[in-house]
Amino acid sequence: NAGVTQTPKFRVLKTGQSMTLLCAQDMNHEYMYWYRQDPGMGLRLIHYSVGEGTTAKGEVPDGYNVSRLKKQNFLLGLESAAPSQTSVYFCASSPLGRIQYFGPGTRLTVT
């Protein structure tokens, strides 16, 4: 099992550009999450999903959109990137919303 994978690993965007981060899990988990990790701020939840076709806002959803068309995939979109979105993005999945299994992270820089 690959567990939770994230694509891409690194990306540099210019302000105003758009991109999609892909998270995939092969553990048949119902719950999936997107977090951003910033120095001194810990992990902050952006959006999450409790099943295929569902999404919900987390703590810092502004500037991001998500989709969960297939159970195994959770996409995070940035429509118009801003320097404040420079961060490390982690995806996680969970079978029952308790123990979370994390991906390796995507390091995004917006210039």
Place this chain on the structure above:
Amino acid sequence: AQRVTQPEKLLSVFKGAPVELKCNYSYSGSPELFWYVQYSRQRLQLLLRHISRESIKGFTADLNKGETSFHLKKPFAQEEDSAMYYCALSTPRGGTYKYIFGTGTRLKVLA
């Protein structure tokens, strides 16, 4: 409101010294608490959960409901324990679970 507080951003100890990483939470119900660890440039992974009552890599954590704390302890620190540690709280909410992470404590074990 539910909250997880990790008061120390950085904790430096010498190899062989005892370690205590503090975690306090606010929640009026029965909490489920976790410690996650992130080694340098790696993904977060579960270290401990309070209901397991086990010792992992020499670490233990006891839930103290009176003091609303879940401190992580190890009697003798090793250099390989150097990492970022996050405390997390999971609470039931409308059939799902809400997950909150603390801001993390960086542990540096000095030779």
